[in-house]
Amino acid sequence: MTDVRENIIKVKAEIPEGVSLIAVSKFHPVEAIREAYEAGQRAFGESRVQELLLKEPALPCDIRWHFIGHLQTNKVRQLIGKTYLIESVDSERLLRLIDSESAKRDVITNVLMQVHVAKEETKFGFYPEELLDFFNKHGYESLTNTHICGIMGMASNTDDEDRVRKDFREIASIFKQIRENPEFGLRGFDTLSMGMSGDWKIAVEEGANMVRIGSAIFGERQY
Numbered sequence: 555m556t557d558v559r560e561n562i563i564k565v566k567a568e569i570p571e572g573v574s575l576i577a578v579s580k581f582h583p584v585e586a587i588r589e590a591y592e593a594g595q596r597a598f599g600e601s602r603v604q605e606l607l608l609k610e611p612a613l614p615c616d617i618r619w620h621f622i623g624h625l626q627t628n629k630v631r632q633l634i635g636k637t638y639l640i641e642s643v644d645s646e647r648l649l650r651l652i653d654s655e656s657a658k659r660d661v662i663t664n665v666l667m668q669v670h671v672a673k674e675e676t677k678f679g680f681y682p683e684e685l686l687d688f689f690n691k692h693g694y695e696s697l698t699n700t701h702i703c704g705i706m707g708m709a710s711n712t713d714d715e716d717r718v719r720k721d722f723r724e725i726a727s728i729f730k731q732i733r734e735n736p737e738f739g740l741r742g743f744d745t746l747s748m749g750m751s752g753d754w755k756i757a758v759e760e761g762a763n764m765v766r767i768g769s770a771i772f773g774e775r776q777y
């Protein structure tokens with residue numbers, strides 16, 4: 555059996571200071587999340603809206619929920635107000651919708667822009683040039699109820715460490731280009747979320763300050 559508590563303690567001991575750990579609990583039951591909670595973990599990641607909405611009321615209020623999956627526009631309304639951070643904004647249309655729904659609810663929603671560098675066809679996110687274009691045309695300045703806190707990205711799903719490192723380096727470089735461009739004048743754009751169970755150490759070496767770890771904590775997912 556998976557010892558969630560032991561895994562949390564082990565992972566936390568390995569993660570350097572200044573890097574925040576998101577425990578990815580998708581497809582795992584509330585009891586497993588509670589075990590992690592009791593070991594001191596407060597930030598959890600979910601990839602499906604319905605699942606997050608079912609778990610959230612069954613668990614302590616001080617959990618910070620991170621939404622990390624592809625968010626369909628027809629689910630945005632239900633999700634607003636439930637998350638600490640939506641990490642997976644993959645289109646301007648989605649961003650605008652999050653903003654307008656947040657305005658209706660009178661809340662500020664924290665988001666990360668998801669960037670796509672991996673070689674898989676199926677992954678969501680802005681291509682690097684698209685994301686730079688978005689900032690270059692100052693598309694974010696009209697947002698009233700959304701705080702863009704940084705970038706989330708994934709490396710290619712491969713055992714080729716050089717490939718993975720190259721992907722993370724590219725994501726980190728886009729992050730820096732945006733953050734350090736004085737013309738953008740962004741405030742609080744400081745989160746670089748990259749790295750999962752199999753590759754988080756490389757991600758941290760390449761500058762990640764948030765890692766999203768699932769199976770190394772909760773064991774294999776039961777789909």
Ligand SMILES: *Cc1c(COP(=O)(O)O)cnc(C)c1O
Binds near residue numbers: 751768770
């Ligand atoms: C599932 C998932 C993770 C966690 O993956 P593990 O390999 O189980 O650590 C991280 N990020 C995203 C976006 C995910 O969908």
